Amino acid sequence: MAASDWQSHIQQLIRDHQIHTVRVCLHDNSNIPRSRYIPTRHFLETMMEGDFTFPSVLFSMDTSAAIQLGAGEGFAGGYPSWILKPDLSTFGILPYSRGTARVIADLYTSSDGKPVSVSPRHVLRRVLEQYEREGYRVRGAFEYEFYVFTKTEKGMQPIWNGLQCFSEVKQAEVEDVLTSIMLALTEMGAYPEVANTEYGSGQFEVTHAPFWGMEIADMAFYYRTSIKEILYKKGYTATFMSKPVASTSGSGSHLNQSLYNESGENLFYDPAKPDGLSDLCRWFIGGQLHHAGALCALTNPTINSYKRLQSYSFAPTTASWGYDHRGAMIRVPHKRGDHTRLENRLPGADTNPYITLAAMLAAGLDGIRNRMEPPGFLKNQDAYIADVQSLPRTLSAALQALEQDELFKEWLGEDFIRHFMTLRYAELDRFNAHVTDWELNEYLDLF
Numbered sequence: 483m484a485a486s487d488w489q490s491h492i493q494q495l496i497r498d499h500q501i502h503t504v505r506v507c508l509h510d511n512s513n514i515p516r517s518r519y520i521p522t523r524h525f526l527e528t529m530m531e532g533d534f535t536f537p538s539v540l541f542s543m544d545t546s547a548a549i550q551l552g553a554g555e556g557f558a559g560g561y562p563s564w565i566l567k568p569d570l571s572t573f574g575i576l577p578y579s580r581g582t583a584r585v586i587a588d589l590y591t592s593s594d595g596k597p598v599s600v601s602p603r604h605v606l607r608r609v610l611e612q613y614e615r616e617g618y619r620v621r622g623a624f625e626y627e628f629y630v631f632t633k634t635e636k637g638m639q640p641i642w643n644g645l646q647c648f649s650e651v652k653q654a655e656v657e658d659v660l661t662s663i664m665l666a667l668t669e670m671g672a673y674p675e676v677a678n679t680e681y682g683s684g685q686f687e688v689t690h691a692p693f694w695g696m697e698i699a700d701m702a703f704y705y706r707t708s709i710k711e712i713l714y715k716k717g718y719t720a721t722f723m724s725k726p727v728a729s730t731s732g733s734g735s736h737l738n739q740s741l742y743n744e745s746g747e748n749l750f751y752d753p754a755k756p757d758g759l760s761d762l763c764r765w766f767i768g769g770q771l772h773h774a775g776a777l778c779a780l781t782n783p784t785i786n787s788y789k790r791l792q793s794y795s796f797a798p799t800t801a802s803w804g805y806d807h808r809g810a811m812i813r814v815p816h817k818r819g820d821h822t823r824l825e826n827r828l829p830g831a832d833t834n835p836y837i838t839l840a841a842m843l844a845a846g847l848d849g850i851r852n853r854m855e856p857p858g859f860l861k862n863q864d865a866y867i868a869d870v871q872s873l874p875r876t877l878s879a880a881l882q883a884l885e886q887d888e889l890f891k892e893w894l895g896e897d898f899i900r901h902f903m904t905l906r907y908a909e910l911d912r913f914n915a916h917v918t919d920w921e922l923n924e925y926l927d928l929f
Contacts, residue, residue, distance in 0.1 A: 488570035489530060495575060495583070496522055502581040504573075506534055506566050507707075508589065509602050511553075511902055512545045513783060513834040515707050517584075518566065534566040536589060541600060541901070544908045545784070552904040554600075564598055565590045572700055577669040578662075578712045586700055600901040602836035603699070605894050609840045610695050612847060612893075618749065619742040620843060622823070623692040624702040627733035627831055628709065629684045629726050630659060631719045640684025640727075641718060647681045656686075659713065663688055666712050672704060681796075682730035692738065702735070702835035724782070724830030725789035732790025732797055733831035736813075737842060740823040741766070751822040757805070758818035761853075767803050767812055768856040769849020770826060770842060771871075774801035774811060775883030776890055778874045780841040781829040783906060785877050785913050790830050793866040798827050801871040802860055809865030811873070828873075837894075837902075844893035881906055 495501070504525040507517035518534055528534070539561040542553040551557070572586040589598035597604040613620055631638040642656050653660060660677045667674040673691035680687045688709065693701050706722055713720040725732045741749040741762070750763035770777065782788060790797050798811035805814050813825040829838050848854070857870055874880035881903055884890060891899050 488573070492529070492570060492573050493526065495573070496526070499575050499583070500581060501575065501583045503583070505576075505582065505584045506568055506587045507584060507703075508536075508566070508587050509703060509834055509836055510541055510543075511600060511602060511834070511837075511898075512543060512905055513832065514545070515703065516540060529568055529570065534568075534587070535563040535592075536566045536587075538562055538564050538598075541598075544905045544912075546909070546912065548908065548912075550904050550908045553901045553908075563592055565592055565595070574670055574704070576708070576711075578666045578708070578715060584704075586703065599895050600898045602834055602840070603696070605898050606696065606699055606836045606840040608895070609843050609847075609893060613741075613843065616847070616850075617743055619744065620695055620698070620739070621692050621742055622698045622737060622739040622839070623690055624698070624705070624829075624835055624838075625687065625689045625734070625736040625738065625825075626702070626705060626709075626722065627680055627685060627687045627731075627735070628706075628720050628722045629682065629733065630656075630686060630713060631684055631721070632717065633719070638719065640682075642679060643683045645681055645683070645730075647679050647685075649679060653679050658716065659686065659718070662716065663709055663712055667705070667708065670704065670708065672701060672708075680731065680733075682727065684727075685731060685733065692740075699835040699839050706831075706835075722831040724784065724787045724832045726786075728789070732792075732795060734790065734797060734827060735829045735831045735833050735835075735838075737826045737829055737838060738823050739766075739826065739842065739846070748820050748822050750824070751818055751820070753818075758822065759814065762850055763822070763824070764856060765849045765853050766846040767814075767824065767849070768854030769845045769847065769852070770812060771801045771803065771856050772849065772854050773845040773887060773889060774828070774871060775874055775880065776887035777828060777841055777845055779877070779880035779884040779906070780890065780894075780902075781833050781838045782877070782880065783834065783837075783902075784830075784832050785909065787830040787832055788874070788876050788880075791873060791875070796827075797830075798865065799873055799875075800865055800868055801857075801873060802865050802868055803856055804860035804863075804865070807860050807865065810860055811865075814859075840894060841890060844889060848889055848893075877906060878910055881910075 505517040566587040568585040576582045589601040677688045752760035802810040803812035804810040
């Protein structure tokens with residue numbers, strides 16, 4: 483759709499839904515959604531030019547909002563404002579917030595109008611352009627798990643108790659959560675498919691139909707932020723931490739991926755192969771497994787992420803793959819033909835969808851270009867003790883693997899990798915300096 487057509491479409495939506503405010507939003511490199519609230523009149527007057535400003539210093543903040551001088555040019559660069567340019571194709575009405583719409587924006591420098599090199603959405607766009615040049619179209623979806631709590635006199639409590647995922651009785655108790663999310667996401671055009679309770683008290687999963695290219699990450703952005711906002715308005719707290727409760731299941735965001743050509747044929751499928759997987763699919767798997775250590779840092783960016791990656795937890799601990807194997811890092815579901823896909827189970831729910839998708843695709847295309855054969859698939863094998871490469875067990879180890887992997891510096895950009903690692907190491911330093919409750923309980927009376 484041409485820009486002028488998008489403009490007319492948006493004007494009509496604003497009239498029909500009596501929109502008074504538009505949120506112009508993005509994801510930063512600490513995986514925090516940021517936005518500016520724009521009155522509708524001003525948005526309509528300026529949406530084609532996109533001259534909304536954004537303080538560049540926000541991209542130098544870690545998860546505590548502490549400014550890290552090594553992320554960016556520091557005070558020597560003056561922290562200039564960047565320009566927010568809305569991607570009008572992402573404009574949508576928020577049915578749970580009357581009179582409000584949302585649009586995702588891209589960042590550009592104010593000095594020369596170039597894309598901001600460390601912006602996650604631009605990093606993903608660069609990788610997708612590589613795929614387009616190769617004649618590949620990317621299709622996929624993130625599957626998010628999350629926990630929901632309610633505030634009581636005893637503190638935050640899960641809104642349902644037990645481990646009976648999919649339980650008809652338990653789901654009936656929290657039907658308002660399931661239906662309110664499904665209805666709102668459907669009205670937004672986000673195509674939810676399945677919602678259910680998961681294997682942890684207060685844990686849920688909502689899946690949706692696959693999308694193409696940039697929309698895969700944009701929809702993940704909308705899903706996570708919308709679910710939190712929908713449930714907040716109902717008095718609940720939803721969290722996408724990978725491991726909010728030590729004694730129960732972690733929350734993942736498995737990434738489903740497949741490649742198509744311009745004619746709409748699934749390139750992961752080959753009916754002549756015994757398992758139905760094409761050479762290209764196998765090499766794609768090989769690339770992701772070869773770069774698994776560095777991928778871990780990019781897809782599991784927090785200290786908490788690694789408390790999910792534990793043995794016998796249905797989260798991966800080895801760079802392994804298998805047919806419908808839920809202990810492996812890469813699971814190959816049984817469907818073939820147009821439905822042939824891979825499910826990478828590495829990312830936690832706290833992942834940045836733009837960075838994760840960019841990193842996964844970079845590793846996969848490296849595998850295709852270099853015809854990387856994956857190690858043998860798991861067959862009647864325990865993934866947690868299989869004789870294959872182990873994944874990093876901590877954020878520190880994962881960052882070391884990323885630092886040694888030249889692929890991501892080339893594909894995602896050296897500026898981005900430096901920026902990303904500066905923020906992650908700052909969080910590690912703060913965590914290592916913090917005296918935890920565990921330490922006090924363990925040592926205070928002992929020594």
